[in-house]
Amino acid sequence: xxxxxxxxxxxxxxxxxxxxxxxxxxxxxxxxxxxxxxxxxxxxxxxxxxxxxxxxxxxxxxxxxxxxxxxxxxxxxxxxxxxxxxxxxxxxxxxxxxxxxxxxxxxxxxxxxxxxxxxxxxxxxxxxxxxxxxxxxxxxxxxxxxxxxxxxxxxxxxxxxxxxxxxxxxxxxxxxxxxxxxxxxxxxxxxxxxxxxxxxxxxxxxxxxxxxxxxxxxxxxxxxxxxxxxxxxxxxxxxxxxxxxxxxxxxxxxxxxxxxxxxxxxxxxxxxxxxxxxxxxxxxxxxxxxxxxxxxxxxxxxxxxxxxxxxxxxxxxxxxxxxxxxxxxxxxxxxxxxxxxxxxxxxxxxxxxxx
Amino acid sequence: xxxxxxxxxxxxxxxxxxxxxxxxxxxxxxxxxxxxxxxxxxxxxxxxxxxxxxxxxxxxxxxxxxxxxxxxxxxxxxxxxxxxxxxxxxxxxxxxxxxxxxxxxxxxxxxxxxxxxxxxxxxxxxxxxxxxxxxxxxxxxxxxxxxxxxxxxxxxxxxxxxxxxxxxxxxxxxxxxxxxxxxxxxxxxxxxxxxxxxxxxxxxxxxxxxxxxxxxxxxxxxxxxxxxxxxxxxxxxxxxxxxxxxxxxxxxxxxxxxxxxxxxxxxxxxxxxxxxxxxxxxxxxxxxxxxxxxxxxxxxxxxxxxxxxxxxxxxxxxxxxxxxxxxxxxxxxxxxxxxxxxxxxxxxxxxxxxx
Numbered sequence: 001x002x003x004x005x006x007x008x009x010x011x012x013x014x015x016x017x018x019x020x021x022x023x024x025x026x027x028x029x030x031x032x033x034x035x036x037x038x039x040x041x042x043x044x045x046x047x048x049x050x051x052x053x054x055x056x057x058x059x060x061x062x063x064x065x066x067x068x069x070x071x072x073x074x075x076x077x078x079x080x081x082x083x084x085x086x087x088x089x090x091x092x093x094x095x096x097x098x099x100x101x102x103x104x105x106x107x108x109x110x111x112x113x114x115x116x117x118x119x120x121x122x123x124x125x126x127x128x129x130x131x132x133x134x135x136x137x138x139x140x141x142x143x144x145x146x147x148x149x150x151x152x153x154x155x156x157x158x159x160x161x162x163x164x165x166x167x168x169x170x171x172x173x174x175x176x177x178x179x180x181x182x183x184x185x186x187x188x189x190x191x192x193x194x195x196x197x198x199x200x201x202x203x204x205x206x207x208x209x210x211x212x213x214x215x216x217x218x219x220x221x222x223x224x225x226x227x228x229x230x231x232x233x234x235x236x237x238x239x240x241x242x243x244x245x246x247x248x249x250x251x252x253x254x255x256x257x258x259x260x261x262x263x264x265x266x267x268x269x270x271x272x273x274x275x276x277x278x279x280x281x282x283x284x285x286x287x288x289x290x291x292x293x294x295x296x297x298x299x300x301x302x303x304x305x306x307x308x309x310x311x312x313x314x315x316x317x318x319x320x321x322x323x324x325x326x327x328x329x330x331x332x333x334x335x336x337x338x339x340x341x342x343x344x345x346x347x348x349x350x351x352x353x354x355x
Numbered sequence: 356x357x358x359x360x361x362x363x364x365x366x367x368x369x370x371x372x373x374x375x376x377x378x379x380x381x382x383x384x385x386x387x388x389x390x391x392x393x394x395x396x397x398x399x400x401x402x403x404x405x406x407x408x409x410x411x412x413x414x415x416x417x418x419x420x421x422x423x424x425x426x427x428x429x430x431x432x433x434x435x436x437x438x439x440x441x442x443x444x445x446x447x448x449x450x451x452x453x454x455x456x457x458x459x460x461x462x463x464x465x466x467x468x469x470x471x472x473x474x475x476x477x478x479x480x481x482x483x484x485x486x487x488x489x490x491x492x493x494x495x496x497x498x499x500x501x502x503x504x505x506x507x508x509x510x511x512x513x514x515x516x517x518x519x520x521x522x523x524x525x526x527x528x529x530x531x532x533x534x535x536x537x538x539x540x541x542x543x544x545x546x547x548x549x550x551x552x553x554x555x556x557x558x559x560x561x562x563x564x565x566x567x568x569x570x571x572x573x574x575x576x577x578x579x580x581x582x583x584x585x586x587x588x589x590x591x592x593x594x595x596x597x598x599x600x601x602x603x604x605x606x607x608x609x610x611x612x613x614x615x616x617x618x619x620x621x622x623x624x625x626x627x628x629x630x631x632x633x634x635x636x637x638x639x640x641x642x643x644x645x646x647x648x649x650x651x652x653x654x655x656x657x658x659x660x661x662x663x664x665x666x667x668x669x670x671x672x673x674x675x676x677x678x679x680x681x682x683x684x685x686x687x688x689x690x691x692x693x694x695x696x697x698x699x700x701x702x703x704x705x706x707x708x709x710x
Contacts, residue, residue, distance in 0.1 A: 025519030032517075033494055139388055139706060150518070151681060152511045159507065159699035162387075164380030306661065311679055320691050324666055326506060330681035337675050344514035348703075351494060355710040 047074025214239025402429025569594025595649030
């Protein structure tokens with residue numbers, strides 16, 4: 001039996017789902033692969049609860065329960081040591097399931113010293129290209145859950161590249177929220193009504209502009225492009241927002257109150273798409289020549305036109321998949337499937353550390 | 356740099372494509388992962404060309420060129436040592452890209468002694484369940500290319516299971532040949548004409564009954580089921596053949612001459628499907644309760660109904676992907692993509708041996 005020490009940074013929705021999956025499924029993984037994950041630390045932005053020989057199950061579940069009701073891991077005012085200064089007892093895995101910026105350098109230092117990193121956090125991979133390079137050097141970081149949650153997107157792309165295939169084009173719909181809105185628009189709903197309902201149901205971020213700006217899709221597109229070896233900086237992928245610049249600076253309340261301003265232009269675009277027998281989709285297209293992220297009218301027989309609701313779809317056209325693409329499709333968001341993507345990465349990484 | 360010794364059993368179409376990909380892409384893999392694959396042996400059914408310190412590129416390319424024009428690796432009558440009796444100089448990988456039966460025990464012995472196995476050959480995984488268990492113990496064997504060629508099918512299923520998800524149902528179309536025939540039938544062609552053309556173009560096996568029996572699909576279904584932990588023996592999956600038993604025993608010439616006997620029943624089934632607004636597909640369905648492999652009339656909005664031509668499609672419904680399945684689709688046959696599936700498995704395995 002090989003014990004792999006892990007430190008989990010982030011104990012929000014995805015983090016709690018991951019911990020629960022690991023506790024529930026740990027024995028099965030031990031039986032199958034001879035691997036046991038040992039939590040030596042749980043961290044959030046306030047501090048770290050750590051034990052070099054491993055946190056007990058009750059320490060872990062207590063921390064989760066406290067976080068679930070909004071308490072920080074470190075009480076206010078404590079000068080707790082953070083994860084950046086914790087020394088792992090042996091080669092282990094740092095798991096970042098936050099949405100925080102600024103972790104990339106500390107994580108890259110862990111990779112450089114032989115540790116591994118698993119990310120659901122997109123930010124460390126979508127900062128400077130040099131940070132991406134440092135993090136992913138020698139395959140030291142896995143990040144399946146950053147794009148498409150638990151869908152096999154990064155691993156599929158990596159396998160294609162590892163076998164010497166070359167990218168022609170990726171076409172993808174990778175925002176469940178924007179996909180949901182497209183389906184509502186096609187069903188005849190006004191954009192204002194669709195956004196308000198999605199907001200009420202919690203399908204959008206607290207400020208829906210965080211979805212409607214397309215910035216999250218652009219970050220995912222950047223991660224896909226960099227995985228293909230394209231040395232792009234963030235400014236090289238610009239997303240088309242769903243709202244005019246003037247609505248970007250107003251308060252959330254004012255934005256929600258002025259949503260009706262978007263109804264007429266969107267109704268016109270949907271009508272145009274339907275008149276042409278096609279579909280309106282928010283699409284990212286990536287090739288060596290560049291990327292585009294925006295609303296597109298697609299012909300009715302395009303694979304992306306068949307998408308309904310919040311499903312994601314990724315279409316890979318390569319030198320070997322030239323005439324007909326390799327396509328991956330399914331739900332691309334949610335705590336449980338995102339945590340599952342992280343856990344599958346953890347298992348793959350642990351199998352490498354086991355030898 | 357870590358050198359990984361490999362022995363490749365099988366130097367047919369897939370084997371030659373694999374060798375070419377490895378020679379062309381080896382430097383890139385060395386740069387990316389610090390891994391170098393070293394051919395210590397090339398084997399076919401006649402014998403083994405081996406060198407414990409590694410075959411030279413010219414020895415490898417000579418062997419490939421000779422095999423390509425039909426020469427055996429060992430001249431007739433030679434008492435060459437086979438791969439079964441070759442001792443690897445260190446922990447390495449046995450690659451089986453043959454279609455031969457009877458390899459399972461020798462390969463399982465290699466796994467038991469710490470070596471790894473990568474398979475494009477379905478036979479070792481579709482013999483007795485005990486042989487499957489021995490081969491896959493502790494993750495010692497990878498076999499992505501046995502189902503869907505280079506498509507991410509086994510790895511996707513394995514990641515779902517590794518993260519503690521549980522299978523509800525797999526639905527799959529996984530014969531490019533039978534998918535091609537379904538599309539031709541829907542276009543109004545008679546089955547006899549479609550089979551003769553597919554045979555002439557090399558889309559079928561030399562004896563088309565090897566495709567039309569469904570036996571190859573049943574073998575793939577068995578591999579998927581066993582990957583999910585279902586301890587099934589081969590008799591537990593029966594495929595529905597496209598021809599009556601009486602045509603199973605006649606000569607190939609007689610079978611081809613009597614193909615017209617199948618035209619009327621197939622035309623009737625296609626007409627029935629189209630009258631219902633659906634599609635006729637050759638589908639494997641796998642769940643814990645059992646498997647079925649046969650022709651099905653699917654509703655028009657079923658994901659498998661949208662398939663055209665030789666593409667494969669795999670739909671995974673699980674505890675976490677309950678309402679909407681995870682779907683993988685694309686070309687599931689061909690030397691280059693099958694070899695790419697093997698090579699991706701080799702890289703994943705080598706990353707584990709590197710540590």
